Amino acid sequence: MVKYFETTSVFRFSWDQVAQGFWKRYPNPHSNHVLSEDTIFREIRGNKLFTKRLLTKTNRVPKWGEHFVNARTVKIVEESITDPKEKVLITYTRNIGYVRVMSIVEKVVYTVSRENPNWTVAERSAWIDSQVFGFGRAIQAFGLERFRKNCQQMVGGFNYVLTTMFPNSTTTLSHMTSDEVMTSKKETLKDAAKKATDLAKSKAGPIYASCQPNKT
């Protein structure tokens, strides 16, 4: 049962700045969980730049998942396409290994804001799946929490890097979300499952999670 999440963030930096900052995202004060980053493929096709990076991160498995996953690090493959002419940067990340226990796919599309040509919009989608029988609801709750945290890290960390690289730009950022879904940080599995059930009842469609940077 695949769960889908999406959210949109606005960076008050130009697309060119965001595209440059993307390659320098790590390390930043919000990325302590990122252990390594390597470019393992890079090629120009037409006018576009195709890149593949391999990231290793510390594995944040919830207590109930430890029985299934005992690796301390998780490997992530990040594919990206940079189109400098159309000013579109697409990134697509997936974990490798343990995909039956939990598969997390995230796609982010960075484009020029229609509101302000000096801003950049990041549309983020995530798909979370598990093939472990009976875990669907817990996975959904964990996935939502993880997605929210990752949003914070993405926006907070990326913004830190952009501000360092381009100190003369405006540093504040705004968020546009269709809905707000909050989960508390230390909820138990039971609470999480209940919340997930409520969520599932209240929303048949995609779940919109809000990104709250600099809040933990």
Next chain:
Amino acid sequence: MNSIGENCSELKNQYDHCFLTWFSEKFLKGDTNDEVCAPFFKVYQQCVKKAMKEHHIDLKEVEKDVLGSADEHAPPPKNT
């Protein structure tokens, strides 16, 4: 940022530095000739591919291209 291979980080830094300069000063301005960083990339890749093997990384999984392929996830249809 560190490389997955401890001994590759220096090569990685040299390549990253070249790439970032090229990306900002050439690529974003329409110049797609990336030969300038190719020598750095080559030695870095030799190092990192070896390190990936040492870390028992499933190279087939890594080499698979998903973005832009039929395997890419699509958002569910909006039923509003």
